Amino acid sequence: MHRRQSSATWLLLAHTGLVVYASLYPFWPWRWPPGMGWPWLFGLPWPARFWAFDVEANLLGYVPLGVLGFAAAMRSGWGLRWACAMGLLPGPLLSLLMETLQFFLPGRVPSLSDWVLNSAGSTLGALLGLVLHGLGGLQRWEDLRDHWFGASSAPALALLAIWPLALLYPTPLPFGLGQWLPWWRQTLLDALAGTPWALHWGDAVTVEHDLPPGLRALAIGLGLVAPVLLMITVARPGLRRLVLAGGAIGLGLLGTATATAMAFGPDHAWAWLSDATRPGVGLGVALCLLACLLPSRVAAALGLFVLCALVALISIAPGDPYLALNLQAWEHGRFVNFYGLTRWAAWTWPFVALVWLTARLVQNPR
Secondary structure (H helix, E strand, O other), X not given: XXXXXXXXHHHHHHHHHHHHHHHHOOOOOOOOOOOOOHHHOOOOOOOOOOOHHHHHHHHHOOHHHHHHHHHHHHHOOOOHHHHHHHHHOHHHHHHHHHHHHHHHOOOOOOOHHHHHHXXXXXXXXXXXXXXXXXXXXXXHHHHHHHHHEOOOOHHHHHHXXXXXXXXXOOOOOOOOOOOOHHXXXXXXXXXXXXXXXXXXXXXXHHOOOOXXXXXXXXXXXXXXXXXXXXXXXXXXXXXXXXXHHHHHHHHHHHHHHHHHHHHHOHHHOOOOOOOOOHHHHHHHHHHHHHHOOOOHHHHHHHHHHHHHHHHHHHHOOOOOOOXXXXXXXXHHOHHHHOOOXXXXXXXXXXXXXXXXXXXXXXXXXX
8 A cells, every 4th residue: 555644543543542541530649559669560460350341341442453553554555564563562552551550540450451451452453454454445445535535634534533422422502512611611710719819700601591593503503514514625526525414414413312312311312303403403404515515625714614603602502401410420421421531522623623624724735
């Protein structure tokens, strides 16, 4: 394979961040292990008993690391030997580092069995990547990607893959990613309370009024069209854009329904699609279809405006009566919430997309 930018590289970095986050959460407090010296620091203990969930999570959680490491090296033109090394070595090394660092976190339990399972999962992933390469799967994926997307599309594809996962976190409105300002505001108020620098405008900012129906529909529509504009920036023109836009809309609807089902039960998966939200969804679908007609650089520029407007509207949008209870229950669902990682994905996705679209616009058009 010739050397090229690969979306597998960006997904590998994202998955590595996920592993680090899940391994070291809650990141505090750090302390030197009592009675442990340097020679014994890397002596991982063997657990007295095993839990089925831990076995499955430690084994399966490292399989993507091996697959993505192999695919990223192969599709970047490094050759088969380097691809095998990138599939086999990073997983065990990263796992050893994470398990060793867990000695310094009282809330985490380092374990030799975790390292063995992580290494086995990474090895299985590398073998899976090798099998896919032998069957021509990686080459066919590259041909398929070239058929649908243009050059330098890897970061955008990685962002588009993360978008449905970000939708799993409860939001004040459907597709309403980016509501981080109220959290930072409350965090700042709590941090400065009781100090000479305490802020006294809490009462003024906590009075929330529901968005008018028009602004609510606009916010929902912008949240749905934002990833489609990102996709159009790298998609090839023609009917392929309509197919991709339809797929993005479907993923957005399915992601929101999945989040609602996990919060309130499968019977209520589509309860979010109410009379109050249907106009916004309809507006979003219409905007997505119109966006397919835009040139790629116009879509990138419009995407910047849409994301800024979305963040502004979501930041002033109050939650529905069930949102606080939903969030409280969600925070305790560590497996689904990935120890708070879905929250950060929901908060930061629009801003990362803004950075990429800005970089795309300043590049010389090819």
